[in-house]
Amino acid sequence: MLARTVSTLPTGSGWAFEPKFDGYRVLAFHSRARVELQSRQQRILTAHFPDVAAAVAGLGDEVVLDGELVIWNAGRFDFAALQDRLRSGPRRAHTLAAATPAAYVVFDLLAHGRTDLREQPYQHRRDALEALLGRGLPPGLVLTPSTTDPAVARSWLIHHGSTGIEGVVAKRLDQTYRPGMRGWQRLRTRLTAEAVVGGVIGPLDAPRVLLLGRHDHDGQFHLVGRTTELAPAGRGAVAALLHPHTGSAHPWPNPLPSTRWGRPGPPTLYTPVRPGVVVELTVDTAIEHHRWRHPAHFVRTRPDLRIDDLTPLPGHPSAGRSGTAAAG
Known part of the structure; x- marks a missing residue:
């Protein structure tokens, strides 16, 4: 699911808002056999982010997650550090992971066990994600904030840009997950x-x-x-x-x-x-x-x-x- 850029936040009821971080969008697949991190271009990034792969494995459950890889450095999100990871081989990636750990900011749950959740509305997926991560977050996993209050969303836009929050993504509470479609709305700071x-x-x-x-x-x-x-x-x-x-x-x-x-x-x-x-x-x-x-x-x-x-x-x-x- 992708977002189209808009010039104002949507109005009316039925919307949820999430901050957009300066990171790298990936899907995380956790089966009994392995964890795999996949970019939007279907590039496998697992070897570059062993710390995040270990965090996803720590959930225990078989899941498919959608979220953003980020690295926090010197008081803001550091996109250059992410790119450095992507240019590194497995040995150097482990060294970088120890020096500047990455985190996976999760904002959607697409599958849990054998249940495909993509046809469920966003509100249902969000509730299931909160229930899953509420049992205990392994270090390196973060549940993205979500609000239905436009005033809170505007505060993210106005007051937190210096940390690397790029803007706000708006999602319909009743919306299903459509891969490749621009069904969400994004307002940049x-x-x-x-x-x-x-x-x-x-x-x-x-x-x-x-x-x-x-x-x-x-x-x-x-x-x-x-x-x-x-x-x-x-x-x-x-x-x-x-x-x-x-x-x-x-x-x-x-x-x-x-x-x-x-x-x-x-x-x-x-x-x-x-x-x-x-x-x-x-x-x-x-x-x-x-x-x-x-x-x-x-x-x-x-x-x-x-x-x-x-x-x-x-x-x-x-x-x-x-x-x-x-x-x-």
Whole structure:
């Protein structure tokens, strides 16, 4: 079962709300013979998360669970640590599991024993999940919070984004589980943030995408993200303030390696600009290696701000808040 992105929480009765954590979605299968952790792409992840596999085995019952793998590190969920696990072999995975244990945040029970629960409504599955996990949670298993109170859901959106709560998922209480269908609704936590334009994709007089930078405590200018495609009005507003980069070498390579955006593909060619234009953005809470993992949305230029008015890199241990929450 998948979720489609919405701009507001649903209203009316018959809805349950759960926080969406910055993690990795997996199904956990526990039979008498073994435990298997499977990603949405049907990749088997068991060897990468021996700590979670042991926790699921500790339930004792034969089950199929749906949930999110997370790692808590330095006061927030650490998606980069999850990716490090996925790149590790079995021996290193055991070492990492001992140093930074993962947890499995469970939000659905799809089968229990020989009973397939997918045709049961969400409320029934939730009650069965609470009864199962209420007998005692092995270390490494967490029951995700759930509420029918929209005010509680909004508090998750507004007050807990700094920990890595990405938003809220809304589910109908009477809804059955349909694999592959987008039957749930997801509202992402959005933050207002600022960054410096360090380059653009497209011509300087009509930039299509902005490449965003922030300075660290040592004054180094780092790439921290990119925007979505700008609307025509946004292109004109930014272009009026941009100046081509001249003089010494630009702090970023050109082209940029595709790995900077976290997905395979050709390198990114761009037009370097003089880092001096500050822009206001809306971003979500997904931060990886001090960068916004998803494209930001351009709001407006901020000629009233200088580049040294901005705090250090987002997600940096000594950085202050980068913005305020907008729940939508």
